[in-house]
Amino acid sequence: MIYKKGRYYMVKFRWQGKLFRKSTRATNTKTARNIEGRIRSELAQGNFGILEKKLKPTLEEFLKKSFLPFVETEHKAKPATLTYYKYGVKGLQSCSFVKMPIDEITDQHAKEYATQNEHKSPSTLNNVLRTLRRALNLAVEWNVMDRPVRIRLAKGERQRERVLTEEERAAYLKACRQPWRDITTVMLGTGMRPGEVHKMRWENLTLEEDWGFISILEGKSKAARRRLPMVPEVLEVMKRRYKEQGQPSEGWVFPAATKSGHTEEDALKRSHLDALDESKVAPFPPYTMRHSALTDLGILGIDPFTLAKIAGHSSIIMTQRYCHPQADSIQRAFEAKAGRQKLVTEGGHREKAANKSKEVDTANTYESVI
Numbered sequence: 001m002i003y004k005k006g007r008y009y010m011v012k013f014r015w016q017g018k019l020f021r022k023s024t025r026a027t028n029t030k031t032a033r034n035i036e037g038r039i040r041s042e043l044a045q046g047n048f049g050i051l052e053k054k055l056k057p058t059l060e061e062f063l064k065k066s067f068l069p070f071v072e073t074e075h076k077a078k079p080a081t082l083t084y085y086k087y088g089v090k091g092l093q094s095c096s097f098v099k100m101p102i103d104e105i106t107d108q109h110a111k112e113y114a115t116q117n118e119h120k121s122p123s124t125l126n127n128v129l130r131t132l133r134r135a136l137n138l139a140v141e142w143n144v145m146d147r148p149v150r151i152r153l154a155k156g157e158r159q160r161e162r163v164l165t166e167e168e169r170a171a172y173l174k175a176c177r178q179p180w181r182d183i184t185t186v187m188l189g190t191g192m193r194p195g196e197v198h199k200m201r202w203e204n205l206t207l208e209e210d211w212g213f214i215s216i217l218e219g220k221s222k223a224a225r226r227r228l229p230m231v232p233e234v235l236e237v238m239k240r241r242y243k244e245q246g247q248p249s250e251g252w253v254f255p256a257a258t259k260s261g262h263t264e265e266d267a268l269k270r271s272h273l274d275a276l277d278e279s280k281v282a283p284f285p286p287y288t289m290r291h292s293a294l295t296d297l298g299i300l301g302i303d304p305f306t307l308a309k310i311a312g313h314s315s316i317i318m319t320q321r322y323c324h325p326q327a328d329s330i331q332r333a334f335e336a337k338a339g340r341q342k343l344v345t346e347g348g349h350r351e352k353a354a355n356k357s358k359e360v361d362t363a364n365t366y367e368s369v370i
Contacts, residue, residue, distance in 0.1 A: 001013065002024070002029070002032045002033060002036055005023075005146075005147070008023050008024060008026060008027060008146060008147070009023075009024045009026050009027070009028075009029065009031075009032035010022065010023055010024065011023075011024055011032070011035065011036045011039060013036075013040070022039065023146045024036065055101070056101040056102050056103045056104075056144065056145070057101070057102055057144065058098070058099050058100060058101055058102065059092065059095075059097065059098050059099075059100060059101075059102050059105060059135070060093065060098045060099060062102050062135065062139060062144065063089050063092060063093070063098075063135060066138070066139075066142070066144075067085075067089065067134075067135045067138060068086070068089060070138065071085045071086075080195075084127065084131075085131055085134070087127055088127045088128050088130060088131025088132070089131055091124075091127065091128035091131070092128055092131060092132055092135075095109075095113050095128075096109075096112070096113070096116075097109045097112075097113075102135075102136070102139055102144060102145060103139075103144070103145045103146070105132075105136065105149060106149060107149060107150055107151055107152060110129055110132060110151045110152065111152075113125075113128070113129070114129070114154045122154045122155065122156040125153075125154040126153045126154050129151055129152075129153050129154065130153070132151055133149075133151040136148065136149050136151065161291070161321070162284055162288050162291070162292075163288075163291065163292045163295045164188075164281075164284070164288060164289065164292045168279075168281045168282075169188060169292070171279040171280070171281055172184070172275055172276070172279045172281050173185065173188075174279065175274070175275040175276075175278035175279035176271065176275045177271055177274070177275075179254050179256075179263060180268050180271035180272065180275065182237045182241065182254070183197050183198070183254060183263065183268070184286075184289060185233055185234060185237050186200075186234050186237065187286070187289040187290055187293065188233075188289050188292065188293050189230070189231045189233050189234035189293065190214065190228050190230070190231070190234060190293065191290050191293035191294040191297065191310060191311060192214070192216070192228070192290065193219075193287075193290060193312070194265050194286050194287060194290070195265065196216055196219065196224075196312075197254070198254060198262050198263045198264060198265065199218075199252075199262060200214065200252070200253040200254065201250065201251065201252060201253065202242070202245075202248050202249060202250055202251055202252075202253060203249065203250045203251075204216070204217060205238060205253070207235070207238060207239060207242060210235075211229065211230065211235065212229070212230035212234075212235045212238060212239075213227055213228065213229055213230065214227070214228045214229075214230060214234075215227050216228070216312065219312055221312075221314040222314065223308070223309075223312050223313055223314040224312040224314075225312075226309060226310070226312050228310065238253070241253060265286065272286055291321075291322065294307065294310070294311050294322040295322050297310065297322075298322050304316055304319050304320065307319050307322060
């Protein structure tokens, strides 16, 4: 018989008094039945090796031979992501289960790792756990494993939830030196990721007298490709830089003497730290400016789906962290709902009154005719 377990169909039957279960790695019934038939045919011909379970690679082997080569190729243009996964692999190599066959690893092993390393920060733990989760998902995708394993992350990881006040933004911007001030202005005005701002090119901008657009043509996912309008502050910055650079038709908006040819986040860390020191604003990572800009839009009442499009998120779950409904906005929402219900109710009364008036007029007309 065949039955579905997770994504794939399984074959279940008895052979010489023993019960066997084997994945067909098929996702539809017809293919699964054909595979079941071939298994029975092989057994009838004496090929009992078909029932032997193939040895799976250990986690250590999979990471070294498959996972690392993949991420090095996949994230070659994203050094930060590559460094993140390499650091996670280094953490996994010291785990107690790294020598186990990859298909025997469960969420319980991940929990044990988190417990044994609770002295480490949640961010460090989750770096290792996210790397493990990604490796196991790829193992399923590449048919090394039959089904995915749910790996839960450690709690307590600090999120970028700080929102800069208007006073903090003004003081910080005033203390920034160029080109960091212009980059900061763009992030606060659009909610773009730092890397997206650094990689802006003139051929992807539209500049007119009173308006402008930024086209983002690459990113972490398909959703990252989007078109954003410029607020006046950003438009002013772009027009000034466009004039200063001789009105170029192509090239980097923020060129620099780096290997990539444009400004890099690491190279501008000093500018960020100096601005914090001079402005006396409490320390924050540059990404906080994106979070602040998107939170501004959330507070204005923009729906999460539109906000996700602006942010370039592929999942609405990610966008929810930028939605911070305040007590007064919740109050206004229910007041609006109550007002609408009142309007509908009053409208209903007016309609009934009008109908009643018509009935009276009709009755009077009937009586006059009689």
